[in-house]
Structure formats: structure tokens, C-alpha cells
Amino acid sequence: MSCHAGFVFSDKFTTYRFRDDHPFNQMRVILTKELLENSQALLDTHLISPRYATEDELALAHSKTYLQAVQKASKGMLSEEEGMEFGIGTEDTPMFEGMHEASKLLVGSTLSAIDAVLEGHVQHALNLGGGLHHGFERKASGFCIYNDGAVGIKYIRKKYDYKVLYVDTDAHHGDGVQWAFYDDPNVCTFSIHETGRYLFPGTGNVNERGLKEGYGYSFNLPIDAFTEDGSFLHVYESALREVVEFFKPDVIVTQNGADAHFLDPLTHLSSTMKIYERIPQVAHELAHKYCDGRWIALGGGGYDIWRVVPRAWSQIWKIMLDDTPFEGNLPENWLEKWQKESPVPLPEYWHDPDGSYKPIPRRKEIEEKNEKILEKSLQLILNQKRFNNSF
């Protein structure tokens, strides 16, 4: 299979920068882009220059007072006390100069990706600058100021009136997007993440299923800490296939956080590169089967920016182009250039060799637990199949 795809990119993505020692670092988008170029998979003709989101577009998912507060903070005119109410100026999302413009660009880049796909210029589009799923209507949170996913989906609903399936594979729960569409039956959200028992933000339990008309259109798969590839992929793939068949979306938006890897410093899952090949493959297949190919993929979390994120994100692009993941050695010129900058030895291969992490002692138990969670998560769909179809 060979598809037309667009890669949204601007070197201004790196202006979204809290502090030098902050874990959220958009250098990872540059590293990914260069890795793809050095692998001869990304050409200039693939590139889409992003636009800035307008104030009205931001207001689709954010309150006016919040937007004003961010603009003030952007110019250093918001006091620490005022910022607290809006979640800005915290350890997670400190204020920085130009934060409004930098955040507005990330939202605009998602809108550019959406327009490119929904106006039919390309079948799929990738915006690794986006995926900031923790942003709330009037609150910044978890490194996210504006929620490009939420704004983007509101924009799709308004401009194109399509039914949207949002798929979030970040290791943290996609709470901001979920709550933005909690009562909306035209937007179905599905998030697989490490259980919130210990991990931020703590939500994303199976019983969060939506409200009012939106009841039954929020799906959560909170998997156990130390979950490995096999169990992750099994529950992810089984759930997503059921959800797509049930919801029948017109377009799929995926959030592709790359922080479920065993090397990620902020989470406790034990996956390897294998999941990052398969996750986009399933989305790709389902987008063609149900949505005429309409698929917009966003970035997200990912805090090992040297060893994990560039490899994981490159695979999304490769899958968009020809459905075949990269294999073998990483390009030498990329390794040579970036090894000098990297504080850790860079990996040589696209795959993680077997035995990269210590064996997980409770593997069987974790797999069984995840299997139960899968069943609970899909309960409404399974009940519907079992009882409604029997007449």
C-alpha cells in the first residue's frame, strides 16, 4: 500500500519551551524529522507549513478568561498568584515569554493537519508538535497549555460535521480531550494508559464512560504498571477494533505519546519499540476500512527524547507512507551527528534487542489483570452485541 501523507513541521515548534531542565522538550520533533530525512523517507514535498490558530479557534475549547491569562503570562504581566488559578506558573507548566504564540502555533499545526486531510490534499497527516491532551478549558496542566486535540476536534465538528474517533496511546490518561467531549455522542474517545492509581493525572478508570447523550462514547483501558508489549498490543488492538466497529467514525485522530517505553523516565510501563510499529498500523488499517483513509496523527508525551521518541515517531510516518515499519540499523549520519549532543548512548537499531530490560516478575498476573480491564472497558459494546442482536 502506498498513501499520500503530509508532515506538518516548523522549526518554531521548539519555541514551546518551559525551561532547560524541563522534561517536555520539542527538540524531539527536530530529531525525528532528521532521522526520517536521513532514512530517505521524508522529502520536502511531504512538508506542510503550519499556521497559527486564531483566537476564535482557540475559544472553541478554551474560555476567554483563560486565553487572556495566557496572553498576559506570555508578556510577563501575570502575577504568580493570578497564574495559580489557571494552572500556569507551576512546576509542571511554568510561565515563559511568548508562551501564547508558541502554544497557538501547536494548535494551528494540528488545524493545518486536519484541513490537509479533510480537504482531500492528503489521506493522512502527521503533526508531531501537537497532542497536548492534558489542557483544560480554563486550566493548563501536565505540560499542556492549549489542548490542540480538543480544539482540532471541535473544529472538525463545526467545519466538516464529521463523527470523530479520538485514540490516545500516551502512557498518561488523555483527560483534557475526554472531558471536553464527555457529553458528546459524535466524538468517541478511547485512551489506553498506565493506571492512574499512582500515575498522573489519576483519572481514566474504566467506569468513566461519558455523560448524558455522550454516555457510552468514552472508553478507557487503564493497564497495570510494568505491562509489556504482548499484553499492551493485545488489549489495545482488541479494544480499538471493537470501538471502531461500534462507533463507525468518519475520521480518526490519534494521539501518539511515546512514553510507554521502558526507558521513559516518567512512567512505569515496560514496552519496547514493537508497540510503536503496531499502534499506527492498526490505526492506518482502520482509517482505510472505515474512514476512507482520513487519519490525523498527533504527537504527545515522550520524555526520553534521544533513545525512544525519534524512533517511535518515525514509525508513524513510515506506516502512513507504505505500511511497513523501518527495520535494521539506524542511519549512520544521524547517529554521528546527534551522538555528540546526547547524554546517553544512542541505540543502533530500530528495534530494541531482546533482554533490554530486567524480566518482570509478575508478568502473568499483570496480563490477566489487563485482560479483565479489557473486558470491563468494552462491557457496553459486548452487552449490546450479546443481547440486542439476539432478537
Next chain:
Amino acid sequence: MLVEEVMKTDVITLTAKDTIETALKLLHEHHIRHLPIVDEEKRVIGIVSDRDVRDASPSIFEKGTSPEELKNPIESIMTYPVTTVHPLDFVEEVASIFYEQEIACVPVTRNDILVGIITEKDMLYTLIQLTGTHVQSSQIEVKVINKPGILPQVTQVFGKRKVNISSVLIYPYKPDPKYKIIVVRIQTMNPLPTIEDLKSAGYEVLWPKMPGMQS
């Protein structure tokens, strides 16, 4: 936390002469499980649970028979005397009452007059609030020596960073009573700097553990 902060003040009550049928209807309509019985001055003279009412109702297998039983006054089946609490009592005391007396609801009275009600469900909601899991947070577990003054020493480490603590719980460390576990929920996505601070201050952090480590 005080009972008055947790109790519901909108209480549905019955008088002694009301019928069991009325009770059945009220329990059903309002999705509740307990009805205090009060006199004209709103003093609590008894209480009935959904189980009392069900026990006094005809079996679902006896269809067609006239449910004469349901015409009986509620005072014939109510429980009394009733355990009540005061608005200024602690919710922890209510939890002990529920546990020891094996009941799931207490009316709240001031000067013997009914002013509110607390049920098992309100208690569980309070527990959720106390654990801090209702706000965005990450959980850290620290093993500490069981001695006076240790808590302020540990929380001092948290104070250094601009992270808000949403809850603190202290558990016994089961394998060795010389230690305790302090569970702290902090409102941050990146607990790593705080964990580093704890470790360099000499504390053992039990969670988070890095993948691949023995769990």
C-alpha cells in the same frame, strides 16, 4: 472532618402512622435505603431500612393476593431506639459506629431534632476526598522510621519544590513495625525532582519503581 460538612440536610422522613406502602414508594422513588421516623417536633423516634420494608412486604411469588400487609403502620416494623450523631461529631466516629453496630446510616440530630443524615455512601465519598484521588496527581510512597517528628521532616522536602500536596496518608509498614509508609499525592506530572530530593535526603522511596525492578 465534621459530620456537618458531610451530612445531607435534605432528609426524607415518615411519621409513625404512615403505612409501609408509603415507605416502599418513597424508597423506590428517591433511590434511598433508609427513612427516619419522626414525631411532630421532628424528633427521631425510629428508623426503617429498605430491608425492613421488604421483609414486611408480600413475596413477589404471591401475585394476585391483596397486599394487606402494606397497609400496616410503619411503627410496627421500625427499629428503635435509634443511634444518632451530632453535627459536631467527627466523621471518623461515624465510620466506627457503622463498623461496630453493622449499620449503614445514622440520622444527625441537634437538641434531639433531626437536622441531617449520613449514609455509608457519604462515608465512602469522604474517603475518596481524603485519599486525594479526585484531583490530578501523582503518588509517591516513602518508607520512614516510625518515630515522632518524621512527618514534618519528609514534608519539608516537598515544600522545596513548587508542587502542591493534595493528600497525605500514613500506613504501617507490615513486614517491620519499626517503619511506616507515608503516601503523598502531589499535583505534578513530573515527580522526578521531588523523588531525587527525597533520596538525597536519605529516604527510601518505595514507589515509583522503575520498570524491570522487583515489584
